Amino acid sequence: MPLREELESSGNWLFIRRSWLPVLLYPFAIAVMYFYNDRTFSKVTDESYGAICLLVSFLGLLVRALTVGYTPKGTSGRNTTSGQIAETLNQTGMYSMVRHPLYLGNYLMWLGLFLFVGLWWFAVICSLLYWLYYERIMIAEEEFLRRKYGSSYETWAAHTPAFLPRFSSFRAPNLTFSMRNVLKREYNGVFAVAISFAVMNALAYYFVTGEVKIDNFWAAVFIVCFLAFIILRTLKKTTRVLEVEGR
Numbered sequence: 001m002p003l004r005e006e007l008e009s010s011g012n013w014l015f016i017r018r019s020w021l022p023v024l025l026y027p028f029a030i031a032v033m034y035f036y037n038d039r040t041f042s043k044v045t046d047e048s049y050g051a052i053c054l055l056v057s058f059l060g061l062l063v064r065a066l067t068v069g070y071t072p073k074g075t076s077g078r079n080t081t082s083g084q085i086a087e088t089l090n091q092t093g094m095y096s097m098v099r100h101p102l103y104l105g106n107y108l109m110w111l112g113l114f115l116f117v118g119l120w121w122f123a124v125i126c127s128l129l130y131w132l133y134y135e136r137i138m139i140a141e142e143e144f145l146r147r148k149y150g151s152s153y154e155t156w157a158a159h160t161p162a163f164l165p166r167f168s169s170f171r172a173p174n175l176t177f178s179m180r181n182v183l184k185r186e187y188n189g190v191f192a193v194a195i196s197f198a199v200m201n202a203l204a205y206y207f208v209t210g211e212v213k214i215d216n217f218w219a220a221v222f223i224v225c226f227l228a229f230i231i232l233r234t235l236k237k238t239t240r241v242l243e244v245e246g247r
Contacts (some may be wrong), residue, residue, distance in 0.1 A: 005029055005055075006185060007136055007139045007140075008140045009140075009201045010136050010140075011136035011137045011139045011140025011141070011143075012139070013122055013139045014133060014136055014140075014202055015137045015140055015141070018137060021133070022106075022110065022130075023134070025110075025126060025129070026203070028126075028195075029113070029117055029122070029126075029200065029213060030203060032119065032122050033117060033200065033203060033204060033207060034136055034203075034207050036119060036206045037120065037204070037208050038077075040117055040118045040119060040204065041156055041204050041207070041208050042118070043116070043118025044116060044117070044118060044201055044204035045112070045198055045201065045204055045205065045215060046153075047215055047217045047218075049116075049118075050116060050137075050197065050201070050215075050217065051217070052115075053112045053113070053115045053116040053197070053203070054112060054197060054221070055110045055112070056108060056111055056112035056115060057108065057110075057111070057112030057113065057193045057197075058112075058193070059108050059112075060104075060105040060106060060107065060108025060109035060110070060111070060112070060166050061105065061109060061186065061189060062105075062110075062192065063094070063101055063102075063104055063105035063108060064102055064105035064106070064171060064189065065182045066093070066094055066101075066103075067093070067094040067095075067101040067102055067105065068102075068175075068181060068186060069104060069177045069178050069179065069181055069182045069187050070092070070093040070094070070173035070175050070176060070177055070178075071090055071093075071175070071178075071247075072088060072246055072247065073246055073247050075088055075090050076212065088151045088152060089145065089148075089152055089156065091156050091171070092171045092172060092173045092174050093173035093174075094165075095160070095216065096160065096168070096169055096170050096171035097160070097161075097162060097166055097167055097170050098160065098162070098164065098165040099138075099156075099160050099161065099163075100134075100144070100162060100163055101165075103134050103137070103138065104163055104164075104165070105243050106134075107127075107130055107134075110126070110130060111123070111127070112193070112197075113196055113197070113200070114126045114127065115195075116197060116200060117136075117200070134139070138162060138163075139196070140223040142157070143240050170245060178242070178244050178247050180241070180242045180244050181242075181244050181247040183232055183242055184232070184236055184242035184243070184244075187228065187229055187232040187233065187236075188229075190225055190228065190229070191225050191228070191229040193224065193225075194211045194221050194222050194224075194225035194226070195222060195226075196227075197218055197221065197222075197223065198214060198218045198219070198222040201214055201215055202214045202217045
């Protein structure tokens with residue numbers, strides 16, 4: 001199989017499983033925290049440093065929100081079982097500055113956690129693994145869009161960077177911002193970030209002191225995000241409050 005087709009095939013395989021495969025980084029992080037607890041403990045239990053890392057992750061959530069909030073139904077989705085779906089080619093808003101804004105947002109979300117461990121080489125290794133993983137997914141997506149939209153895709157891709165935004169090329173979105181669409185689609189990500197930081201903080205204490213403990217800051221972050229998760233999930237599953245026509 002030609003390399004281009006092999007990369008696309010592996011990218012499609014990873015695309016369908018992209019909601020859970022990155023979770024395999026957690027055992028790596030836990031092992032590093034356990035074996036290097038003399039160097040990671042001071043970082044993971046430093047609330048000021050932790051708040052900075054949390055802001056990095058929330059920046060990723062913001063990038064995702066600014067993407068999802070302006071996109072129509074059938075694009076920028078979490079479609080993991082049916083493969084590639086793109087009912088329109090997004091070229092405005094975040095997509096006017098970068099071709100894969102959701103994956104940029106995902107990286108920033110993960111980067112906050114990579115940095116939280118407190119070892120520079122851990123963040124570098126995980127960043128490289130992230131790139132190898134998502135590069136194939138991006139290749140598969142772009143091949144799909146190239147075949148579906150032809151010259152329209154080629155023209156857009158020619159002046160829009162793949163991953164690092166070009167802010168000077170910004171074009172205003174065609175749609176208005178929908179906070180309800182963001183809340184409906186992104187509450188899982190917020191909760192995942194909160195529980196990840198909280199668990200890592202608790203594990204740091206356990207590995208060093210043998211006690212089950214969590215700092216007040218992370219306990220508060222977890223409780224707030226957990227309550228938001230319960231409320232938004234209930235609204236999504238039992239009502240149409242978060243539904244927006246065409247989104």
